Amino acid sequence: MPPPAPAARAKTRHWLVLVSFFLMVAAPAGGASWYLWRVAVDQYASTVAFSVRREEASSAVETLIGITGISGSSSTDTDILYEFLQSQRLVAEMDEEVDLRGKWSKPEGDPIFTFDSPGSIEDLVDYWGRMVKIYYDSGAGLLEIRVQAFEAEDATLIAETLFDKSAEMINELSDIAREDAIRYARDELEGAVERLKVAREAVTQFRNTHQLVDPSVDMQTQAGLLGNLQAQLAEALIEVDILSESTGVNDPRMAQARRRVEVIQARIADERRKLGQGEQSVTGEVFADLVGEYERLTVDREFAENTYTSAMAAYDAALAEARRKSRYLAAHVKPTMAETARYPDRPQIILLLSLFLFLTWVTVMLVVYSIRDRR
Numbered sequence: 001m002p003p004p005a006p007a008a009r010a011k012t013r014h015w016l017v018l019v020s021f022f023l024m025v026a027a028p029a030g031g032a033s034w035y036l037w038r039v040a041v042d043q044y045a046s047t048v049a050f051s052v053r054r055e056e057a058s059s060a061v062e063t064l065i066g067i068t069g070i071s072g073s074s075s076t077d078t079d080i081l082y083e084f085l086q087s088q089r090l091v092a093e094m095d096e097e098v099d100l101r102g103k104w105s106k107p108e109g110d111p112i113f114t115f116d117s118p119g120s121i122e123d124l125v126d127y128w129g130r131m132v133k134i135y136y137d138s139g140a141g142l143l144e145i146r147v148q149a150f151e152a153e154d155a156t157l158i159a160e161t162l163f164d165k166s167a168e169m170i171n172e173l174s175d176i177a178r179e180d181a182i183r184y185a186r187d188e189l190e191g192a193v194e195r196l197k198v199a200r201e202a203v204t205q206f207r208n209t210h211q212l213v214d215p216s217v218d219m220q221t222q223a224g225l226l227g228n229l230q231a232q233l234a235e236a237l238i239e240v241d242i243l244s245e246s247t248g249v250n251d252p253r254m255a256q257a258r259r260r261v262e263v264i265q266a267r268i269a270d271e272r273r274k275l276g277q278g279e280q281s282v283t284g285e286v287f288a289d290l291v292g293e294y295e296r297l298t299v300d301r302e303f304a305e306n307t308y309t310s311a312m313a314a315y316d317a318a319l320a321e322a323r324r325k326s327r328y329l330a331a332h333v334k335p336t337m338a339e340t341a342r343y344p345d346r347p348q349i350i351l352l353l354s355l356f357l358f359l360t361w362v363t364v365m366l367v368v369y370s371i372r373d374r375r
Contacts, residue, residue, distance in 0.1 A: 017365065024361040029354045036349060041107035041114070042341030046155035048163050049144040049333035052077040052170055077173060077327060078141045082134065084169050085145070085162070091128050092121060098161050100124065103154045104131060113344060114150075132162070144333070152338045159335035167329040178322040185311070185318035192304070192311035199304040203297045210290060226268065233264040 054077070084090055094100055104115040104127065115127045135144040145162060149155035240257045247254055 020365070021361055024364070025354065025357045028357055029350065032353050033346075033350055035112070036344065036346040039110055040112070040344055040346075041110045041150055043113070043148045043150055043343035044152040044155045044338040044341050045343055046147045046149075046152070046159040046336050046338060047144065047333060048147070048159045048331065048335045049142065050163065050166070050329050050331040051140075051142050052081060052327060053330045054327050077170065078136070078143065079138075080173065081166055081169060082136050082143065085132075085134055085143075085166065086129070088121060088125050090162075090165060091125050093165060094158070094161060095121075095124060098157055100128075100158070103149055103151075103158070106150050132158075142332075147335075148343050156335050156337050163329070163331060163335060170327050170329050174327045177327075181322045182315070182318040185315040189308075189311040189315045192308040196301075196304040196308045199297070199301040203294075203301055206294060206297055229264055229268045233261065233268060236261045236264055 091100070101115060101117045101119075101124065105117040107114050115124070119127075131148045133146040133148075135146075136142075137144075145159065147155050147159040147162065149158060236257065240254070240261060243251065243254045243257050
C-alpha cells in the first residue's frame with residue numbers, strides 16, 4: 001500500500017492570496033462601511049411627479065355639434081422639459097433663488113457626499129446630477145423627480161422651486177407657440193390696413209383735385225338732362241310739322257317754332273360736349289377719363305376693403321385658436337416632506353462595492369495564476 005499523503009500545509013502563495021483578499025476586498029469594504037455609518041451625513045428626499053398637458057378648449061361650433069376639447073399629454077414638450085431639468089441654466093437659476101451651494105454644503109466633515117461650495121457652476125451641475133434624480137416615462141409622458149438634501153425642509157423647498165421653474169418654462173413654450181400662431185396673421189392684417197389706407201387716400205386726393213365727389217353721378221345727371229332735351233326737341237319738331245300743314249312759310253309762328261328747334265338742337269350739342277369734357281374739371285381734361293380713373297380707384301379701394309376684412313377675420317381666428325390651445329404642468333404627486341432619512345442607502349452601497357471589489361480581486365487572481373501556469 002502507498003504511504004499516506006502528508007498533511008497539507010499553507011504555502012507562501014496561499015498567504016499572499018489571503019493578504020491580497022484583505023487588501024483588495026475586506027479592507028476597502030470595511031473602510032467604506034466605517035465612513036458610511038460614522039462619517040456620512042443622513043440625507044432626506046422629496047419626490048415630485050408631473051406631466052405636461054395640452055388642452056384644446058372647444059369652440060362654440062364644436063360644442064354645438066357635440067365635439068369637446070381633448071386634454072392629452074405632449075411628448076415633445078415633455079422631452080424639452082426633460083432636457084431643461086438637466087441644463088446649466090436651470091441649475092444656475094435654482095442656485096440664485098434657493099442657494100443650492102449653501103444647502104448642499106451644510107454638513108462638515110463629509111467630503112464625499114457634500115458639495116464643495118467654492119466649486120464652479122460645472123461642478124454644481126455634476127453634483128446636481130447626484131442629488132436630483134429624474135425618471136422619465138417617455139411612453140406615458142410622466143416625469144418623476146427625487147430631490148435629496150441634508151434637511152427635509154431643504155429637499156422640499158428645492159422640489160417646490162424646481163416644479164415652479166418647470167411650470168415657468170412650459171408657460172414660455174406656450175407664449176412662444178401662441179406668438180408664432182398669430183404672427184403671420186398679424187403681419188397680413190398690418191399689410192391690409194396699410195393698403196386700405198393708401199387706397200382711401202388716393203380716392204380722397206382725386207376728389208379734392210377735381211372737386212368731384214362721384215363723377216358717375218354727374219354723368220347720370222348730364223345724361224338725364226340730355227334725354228329731357230331730346231324729348232323737348234321731338235315735341236318742337238312735331239309742332240313745326242303741324243304748323244307747316246296749317247300755315248304758310250312766312251307765318252311768324254312757323255319762324256318761332258323753327259327757332260325753338262334750333263335752340264334745342266344747340267343746347268343738345270352743348271350738353272353732348274359737356275359729356276366729353278367735364279364742366280367742373282380741369283380745363284381740357286376729358287370727363288370720361290375722369291370717370292374711368294375714379295372707377296379704377298374705387299375698385300382698388302373695394303379690393304383693399306375686402307382684403308382688410310379677410311385679414312381681420314383671419315387674425316381673429318388666429319387669436320381664438322391660440323386661446324384654445326394651452327399647455328400646463330399637471331402635478332400628480334406634489335413635493336413631499338420626508339420624516340426619516342433614507343439616503344445614502346448604506347446597505348446597498350456596501351453590497352455593490354463589496355461585489356465590485358470581490359469581482360476585481362477574482363479577476364486579478366485568475367490573471368496571476370494564468371501567468372504562473374504559463375511559466
